[in-house]
Structure formats: structure tokens, C-alpha cells
Amino acid sequence: MPVVPTDALKPRKSPRQTRSTATVTAIHEATIQVLLSDGIARLTTTRVAQRAGVSVGTMYQYFPHKQALLYAVLDQYLDEVVVAIEEACARYKGARLCDMSDGLVRAYLDAKLRYLPGSLALYTVAADLDTASLISDVLQRTDRAIERLLASAPDAGFADIATVTFAVRALLVGTVRAGLENDASPAALVMLRTQVPLMCRAYLVAASRGGVA
Amino acid sequence: MPVVPTDALKPRKSPRQTRSTATVTAIHEATIQVLLSDGIARLTTTRVAQRAGVSVGTMYQYFPHKQALLYAVLDQYLDEVVVAIEEACARYKGARLCDMSDGLVRAYLDAKLRYLPGSLALYTVAADLDTASLISDVLQRTDRAIERLLASAPDAGFADIATVTFAVRALLVGTVRAGLENDASPAALVMLRTQVPLMCRAYLVAASRGGVA
DNA sequence: GTAAAAGCCGAAGGATGATTCATATATCAC
DNA sequence: GTGATATATGAATCATCCTTCGGCTTTTAC
Numbered sequence: 001m002p003v004v005p006t007d008a009l010k011p012r013k014s015p016r017q018t019r020s021t022a023t024v025t026a027i028h029e030a031t032i033q034v035l036l037s038d039g040i041a042r043l044t045t046t047r048v049a050q051r052a053g054v055s056v057g058t059m060y061q062y063f064p065h066k067q068a069l070l071y072a073v074l075d076q077y078l079d080e081v082v083v084a085i086e087e088a089c090a091r092y093k094g095a096r097l098c099d100m101s102d103g104l105v106r107a108y109l110d111a112k113l114r115y116l117p118g119s120l121a122l123y124t125v126a127a128d129l130d131t132a133s134l135i136s137d138v139l140q141r142t143d144r145a146i147e148r149l150l151a152s153a154p155d156a157g158f159a160d161i162a163t164v165t166f167a168v169r170a171l172l173v174g175t176v177r178a179g180l181e182n183d184a185s186p187a188a189l190v191m192l193r194t195q196v197p198l199m200c201r202a203y204l205v206a207a208s209r210g211g212v213a
Numbered sequence: 214m215p216v217v218p219t220d221a222l223k224p225r226k227s228p229r230q231t232r233s234t235a236t237v238t239a240i241h242e243a244t245i246q247v248l249l250s251d252g253i254a255r256l257t258t259t260r261v262a263q264r265a266g267v268s269v270g271t272m273y274q275y276f277p278h279k280q281a282l283l284y285a286v287l288d289q290y291l292d293e294v295v296v297a298i299e300e301a302c303a304r305y306k307g308a309r310l311c312d313m314s315d316g317l318v319r320a321y322l323d324a325k326l327r328y329l330p331g332s333l334a335l336y337t338v339a340a341d342l343d344t345a346s347l348i349s350d351v352l353q354r355t356d357r358a359i360e361r362l363l364a365s366a367p368d369a370g371f372a373d374i375a376t377v378t379f380a381v382r383a384l385l386v387g388t389v390r391a392g393l394e395n396d397a398s399p400a401a402l403v404m405l406r407t408q409v410p411l412m413c414r415a416y417l418v419a420a421s422r423g424g425v426a
Numbered sequence: 427g428t429a430a431a432a433g434c435c436g437a438a439g440g441a442t443g444a445t446t447c448a449t450a451t452a453t454c455a456c
Numbered sequence: 457g458t459g460a461t462a463t464a465t466g467a468a469t470c471a472t473c474c475t476t477c478g479g480c481t482t483t484t485a486c
Binding site (some may be wrong): 017019044045046056057060064065066 | 474475477
């Protein structure tokens with residue numbers, strides 16, 4: 001799978017008739033299913049098409065190549081997660097530090113867990129594809145939202161808010177990923193639901209007390 | 214790259230002469246270099262062999278297939294990191310909670326950063342290969358070490374030590390990964406060095422005060 | 427009803443790249 | 457020095473799979 005300039009990753013054409021939007025949806029879903037059952041290394045255009053109940057030719061009507069398909073699926077998913085974060089940040093703007101922390105964590109977990117197990121499969125896509133600019137875009141939006149949120153806390157002040165923002169984002173994204181990806185068992189879910197809010201709150205409180213050198 | 218039973222991932226034969234150990238080392242290093250410069254999707258046996266200065270045939274003398282090569286490189290790296298963690302846990306056994314937290318974080322960061330940027334490239338290997346059992350092995354060793362460490366703290370007690378262990382491990386592994394993989398800039402390193410110890414300490418102190426419901 | 431547009435099909439072409447093996451060279455044991 | 461063993465070579469083989477394209481079917485517009 002050769003690397004391709006990002007502009008070439010866009011869909012080939014957009015569906016006009018209801019028939020074709022159903023096709024595109026089916027292809028998206030089939031992609032995730034194949035990812036889950038076979039892994040990215042054995043995700044072939046034929047397999048995805050077969051799972052979606054369409055022919056390869058049809059797939060190539062909407063996606064110029066395999067990478068564009070994977071890119072599209074990842075893009076859509078990431079966007080939904082970012083929107084969830086942005087909404088939560090807007091909702092908790094001006095709240096007390098502990099409340100905003102809990103709200104942010106809960107929103108992120110809700111978004112991530114809603115799409116299980118598909119969200120796990122997508123981690124592998126990002127690794128295979130050249131997704132640097134997509135990811136960095138998403139992270140930028142996330143950081144902007146979190147930073148605005150933190151700045152609005154009435155009961156906290158941060159010496160270096162950019163660093164704290166980066167840290168909170170890494171804590172959230174990283175810990176949840178690490179907690180899920182090697183076994184998304186009920187125990188893991190319980191751990192995430194109970195401990196991540198605790199971590200985030202404890203860190204923010206500590207950082208707010210001048211913990212940033 | 215088809216999935217292959219784990220037993221088949223073992224090296225084909227071990228080097229006997231010094232000449233061949235040098236070859237194997239060169240192949241390992243070349244693998245990481247190709248991973249870094251071309252990405253896993255364009256990591257071909259030919260490319261690795263060329264970078265290592267040997268022929269493909271030679272590679273196949275030591276590794277039954279491409280996956281075994283990747284597996285070996287990942288395995289070796291993970292082992293070094295785990296050993297670093299185990300040593301740190303042993304060293305801080307019985308220390309005060311804050312000290313053990315700082316020691317653990319520092320040891321992990323040292324190990325991870327020592328191999329930059331290679332350690333970043335290896336994240337993508339784990340995603341492509343079937344490494345479930347390798348990873349779960351490594352995590353089990355890590356968790357065992359951390360749990361023993363936490364249990365030995367004289368100034369802390371945890372209601373559910375298994376959960377706290379899982380949480381600390383996820384925090385550490387996840388946050389560091391998230392902090393590095395999308396840009397391993399100096400700023401990211403500073404963030405990790407200053408904020409991760411803070412997070413870990415704050416969480417452990419909070420969890421020790423009956424934070425585990 | 428019918429022509430144009432949109433959507434769909436899947437066999438065939440072509441490129442890539444993993445793996446083998448017959449052969450050649452280097453090292454070791456004596 | 458010599459046979460035995462270990463190591464190295466890389467062209468040829470073989471399998472996989474991405475992508476195209478000419479022709480077919482369905483939908484839409486009038």
C-alpha cells in the first residue's frame with residue numbers, strides 16, 4: 001500500500017440517489033467488520049466488497065483507492081469523537097474545575113465506548129495509513145476546546161495552560177486507549193469509568209496549585 | 214501479510230559464528246530504520262535486506278518469514294522496557310508512595326526515550342502483526358511488578374489494588390504514547406517529564422485515600 | 427414511454443513483493 | 457591443507473490483490 005498525497009485521499013464522487021448512499025454506508029460498515037474479523041493486514045478490496053454485498057467496481061466508484069476508503073472511515077469516526085469533546089467543553093465552560101474534569105472524561109468515554117468494538121479496529125488504520133495531518137488536525141481542535149475550557153474555570157489558575165492542556169489530552173486519549181486495546185473486558189470498562197475521572201481530577205487540582213514549574 | 218500461529222513466529226535458527234550475529238544485528242537495525250523512513254506499509258523484505266547490506270536469502274536464513282522478523286524486533290524491544298520497569302519496581306519496594314511513583318515514572322520514561330525514535334516506529338508493528346499474546350505477556354509481567362510495588366508502600370493502602378495497578382499502568386503507557394506519537398518534539402518531552410510524574414502521584418494519593426469505591 | 431444519467435458488475439491486466447533453492451564463499455576443526 | 461559446516465547470494469517462482477473498463481441495469485426527468 002503505497003503512500004499517497006493527502007489530497008488524493010478524498011472520495012471520488014458523492015452519492016446522488018438513495019440507493020447509492022446505502023451502498024456507501026454498507027461499504028463503511030463492511031470495512032469495520034473486516035477490520036475486526038481479519039485485521040488490517042488482510043483487509044482487501046475484494047473482501048470488503050463481498051462483505052458489503054457489492055462488487056469491487058462499485059467501491060471504486062466512490063473511492064479512488066483502498067486508502068481513501070480507510071481514510072474516510074477513520075475521518076468520520078474521529079470527527080464524531082471530536083464533536084463530542086467540543087460539546088462537552090462548551091457545556092462545562094465556567095464550571096468548577098472538578099465538575100469540568102468529570103464532564104470531559106465522561107463525554108470522552110461515552111463517545112469512545114459507544115462505537116466499541118469498531119473504535120478499537122480504527123487504531124490500526126491510523127498506524128497503516130499516512131494520517132499525520134488528519135490526526136494533527138483532530139488533536140488541534142481537541143486541544144483548542146480543552147484549553148478554552150480550562151481557562152474558564154473560576155476556581156483554578158494554570159501557570160502554563162498549554163502544557164496542562166497537552167497533558168490532559170494525552171492522559172485522556174492515552175489512558176483510555178491503553179485500557180481498552182489489549183482487552184476491552186467489563187473489568188477494563190469499570191476501571192476506565194471509575195479511575196480515569198479520578199486521575200484527571202487529581203492531576204488538574206495538583207497542576208492548578210502551581211504544579212507547573 | 215497473513216496471520217500465522219504464534220509458534221511459527223520464532224526465529225529459524227540461531228547464529229553460530231560472529232559473522233552471523235553481526236548479520237542478525239544489522240537486520241534488526243535495518244528493520245527499524247526502514248520502519249522509520251518508509252513506514253510499515255512499505256517495509257519489504259528487499260528493502261530491509263538492502264538497508265542491512267545483505268541479500269534477502271540471508272534474511273530468510275534467520276527468519277522464516279517477514280512477520281517473524283518484525284516479531285523478533287518488537288519482542289526484544291519490549292523485553293528491555295519491561296526489565297527496566299521490573300528493576301525500578303524492585304528498587305523502590307517499601308518506599309513512600311510519592312517516591313515510588315516518581316521512580317516508576319522516571320524509569321519508564323528513561324527506557325522509552327532511550328530508544329527514540331525507534332520506539333515510535335514499533336507502535337505500528339504491533340498494530341499490523343498478531344501480537345496479542347506477546348503484548349498480553351508483557352503487560353502481565355508489568356502489572357505483577359507494579360502491584361507488588363504498590364502493595365509494599367508503608368504510607369498507603371488500596372481497597373482494590375488490582376484496579377489501581379491496571380489504572381497506573383494504563384496511565385503510564387497510554388499517556389506517554391499519546392504524548393510522543395503524534396509529535397516527539399522537545400515540548401512533548403518536557404511535558405512528559407514534568408506532568409506525568411505529577412499525574413501519577415496525584416492519582417495514587419487520591420486512590421489511596423479510599424478513592425476506589 | 428423513453429432517453430439520459432446514475433449506479434453496478436466482475437473478469438482480466440498488471441504490479442508488487444514474499445519466499446525458495448541451487449550455487450558460491452567463508453570459517454572452523456583437525 | 458582439507459573436508460565439513462556455516463553463511464551468503466539473488467534470479468526465478470509464485471501468490472496476492474489493487475485497479476480498470478466495457479457493458480449491463482436501475483432510476484430519474486420530461
